[in-house]
Amino acid sequence: MSRIVIIGSGIAGLFASLRLADENNEILVVTKQRPKDSSTNWAQGGIAGILDRTDGEAMEAHIADTLASGDGLCDEEIVRMVVTEAGDRIRDLLSIGVKFEEDDDGFHLVKEGGHSARRILHAKDATGAEIERALTEAVAEHPNIEVRPHTLGVDLIQRVHGDPSQGVKGIWCLDLDSGRMDAIPADAIMIATGGTGRLWERTTNPPVASGDGLAMAVRAGAIARDMAFVQFHPTALMLQGDRPFLITEALRGEGGVLLDHKGLEKYRAGDKEPEVYSFTLDSSPQGSLATRDVVARACDRVMKRSGFDHVWLITDHLDEKLLKNHFPTIESRLNIAGLSLGRDPLPVAPAAHYMVGGLSVDIDARVLMDDGTIIPGLYGIGEVACTGMHGANRLASNSLLEAVVFANRAADHMIVNPINLIEEVPEWRAEGLPHLEEHAPLVRDLETLRKTMTDDVGIVRRFSRLERARRMLTLLSKEVDIIWRRSLPTRDLIELRNLVLVATLITEDALSRKENAGLHYNTDLI
Numbered sequence: 001m002s003r004i005v006i007i008g009s010g011i012a013g014l015f016a017s018l019r020l021a022d023e024n025n026e027i028l029v030v031t032k033q034r035p036k037d038s039s040t041n042w043a044q045g046g047i048a049g050i051l052d053r054t055d056g057e058a059m060e061a062h063i064a065d066t067l068a069s070g071d072g073l074c075d076e077e078i079v080r081m082v083v084t085e086a087g088d089r090i091r092d093l094l095s096i097g098v099k100f101e102e103d104d105d106g107f108h109l110v111k112e113g114g115h116s117a118r119r120i121l122h123a124k125d126a127t128g129a130e131i132e133r134a135l136t137e138a139v140a141e142h143p144n145i146e147v148r149p150h151t152l153g154v155d156l157i158q159r160v161h162g163d164p165s166q167g168v169k170g171i172w173c174l175d176l177d178s179g180r181m182d183a184i185p186a187d188a189i190m191i192a193t194g195g196t197g198r199l200w201e202r203t204t205n206p207p208v209a210s211g212d213g214l215a216m217a218v219r220a221g222a223i224a225r226d227m228a229f230v231q232f233h234p235t236a237l238m239l240q241g242d243r244p245f246l247i248t249e250a251l252r253g254e255g256g257v258l259l260d261h262k263g264l265e266k267y268r269a270g271d272k273e274p275e276v277y278s279f280t281l282d283s284s285p286q287g288s289l290a291t292r293d294v295v296a297r298a299c300d301r302v303m304k305r306s307g308f309d310h311v312w313l314i315t316d317h318l319d320e321k322l323l324k325n326h327f328p329t330i331e332s333r334l335n336i337a338g339l340s341l342g343r344d345p346l347p348v349a350p351a352a353h354y355m356v357g358g359l360s361v362d363i364d365a366r367v368l369m370d371d372g373t374i375i376p377g378l379y380g381i382g383e384v385a386c387t388g389m390h391g392a393n394r395l396a397s398n399s400l401l402e403a404v405v406f407a408n409r410a411a412d413h414m415i416v417n418p419i420n421l422i423e424e425v426p427e428w429r430a431e432g433l434p435h436l437e438e439h440a441p442l443v444r445d446l447e448t449l450r451k452t453m454t455d456d457v458g459i460v461r462r463f464s465r466l467e468r469a470r471r472m473l474t475l476l477s478k479e480v481d482i483i484w485r486r487s488l489p490t491r492d493l494i495e496l497r498n499l500v501l502v503a504t505l506i507t508e509d510a511l512s513r514k515e516n517a518g519l520h521y522n523t524d525l526i
């Protein structure tokens with residue numbers, strides 16, 4: 001029996017916790033808010049995968065679409081492995097109690113950008129919430145799993161301070177209710193903290209997405225890779241005064257079309273199908289259903305050209321009843337603003353959605369160092385990890401799949417190679433540190449950070465802007481470091497420290513690239 005700490009409570013963390021707990025390990029899941037505050041819970045579209053392993057043609061098509069979307073930078077071995085294991089993992093989810101939408105022919109499958117076929121299982125437009133519901137219920141009933149909410153992982157505790165090759169033996173966590181810093185010993189640690197959408201002013205991510213796990217692993221000697229590849233979702237609903245709300249790509253899979261303001265006028269005056277008028281056709285023959293990097297860039301281009309802060313998503317040519325039945329979450333959100341599917345043009349714009357880069361991990365999700373060797377006892381799964389599956393641009397609905405496949409592989413690896421090395425862990429270096437008196441500078445610094453990333457490290461980049469971001473990040477990093485050394489940590493301070501580090505990794509990777517690929521688009525390199 002090992003004692004394993006899992007940081008994060010999305011699909012990856014909860015799935016792994018169940019697998020490990022079934023093998024009699026003692027699992028502690030620490031999570032910043034409540035389990036349901038994860039990005040998984042906000043995922044609408046679905047989980048891509050072929051259930052029948054013997055259907056070679058369907059499997060090869062899924063592999064080909066993933067590789068094409070990744071723009072030449074996917075690791076094909078990883079893609080093949082994930083696509084091959086998809087059916088088994090989806091069946092695992094079903095046996096845990098996840099209910100996907102069915103019709104007379106079996107599971108109802110949808111399509112999203114970059115997919116050449118319908119192969120995405122879904123629970124209407126709330127797939128993530130359904131997966132999270134089933135996993136959370138199973139976890140709550142498991143005697144070997146403790147979930148500790150309102151607990152923020154701060155830093156990993158190395159077995160030998162300053163020597164990552166000796167592995168990790170625990171984690172310092174801030175209890176957000178009491179403000180107490182706990183030192184928690186562990187045989188192994190699994191990081192499943194998701195992404196970092198909070199770095200941008202517009203994001204589809206929940207506010208918890210502040211790169212905590214990635215930053216703490218990097219501070220403990222891990223290497224992050226492909227950080228320049230940040231995926232912006234093309235269609236977040238943009239309503240005055242509201243945070244962006246994801247409009248799933250599955251809506252375009254059912255025929256939704258993107259138009260700019262002129263295109264909308266022409267469509268209204270003309271007699272053709274709306275796609276004919278779509279600006280996305282200038283970028284790809286797949287039009288509104290091209291891969292996400294291409295569509296987001298096309299939106300960004302027409303928005304900059306026209307001066308409008310959104311484009312339009314059109315659904316009035318589609319079956320209203322069908323849309324309302326398939327997308328009830330979106331419909332109820334729209335209704336609050338007096339809008340409706342099948343009727344009104346929806347104002348949408350790109351928003352930061354998914355971190356394609358992340359902690360470099362091997363095929364068993366073990367976290368790697370710069371020299372390609374592992375940090376013993378440290379695993380990374382889900383969005384925080386970079387496995388090579390997504391290359392330069394993730395194919396829609398491949399992320400829940402990758403998360404569950406790698407959570408399973410990490411658990412298998414831990415089960416076959418158990419670590420039983422619980423050691424004493426040192427208390428946090430808190431002695432004598434005062435409480436932070438003013439939070440206002442942190443708030444200002446966070447605003448500056450998000451503005452910098454939005455203006456200078458967004459969908460379209462230039463060296464001069466990236467260098468400007470580098471200068472700003474150097475300054476912010478120094479400021480945060482001063483506060484960090486002088487006061488007791490708070491949630492705001494911990495998150496800002498992590499965000500600045502992740503922003504720096506993204507900017508430096510973007511600056512180092514000599515070629516454009518997928519989501520990295522630097523106009524100086526064209």
Ligand code: SIN
Pocket residue numbers: 043044045046112247248249250354395396397398399
């Ligand atoms: C969506 O539903 O459009 C998002 C799904 C994904 O990010 O894979």
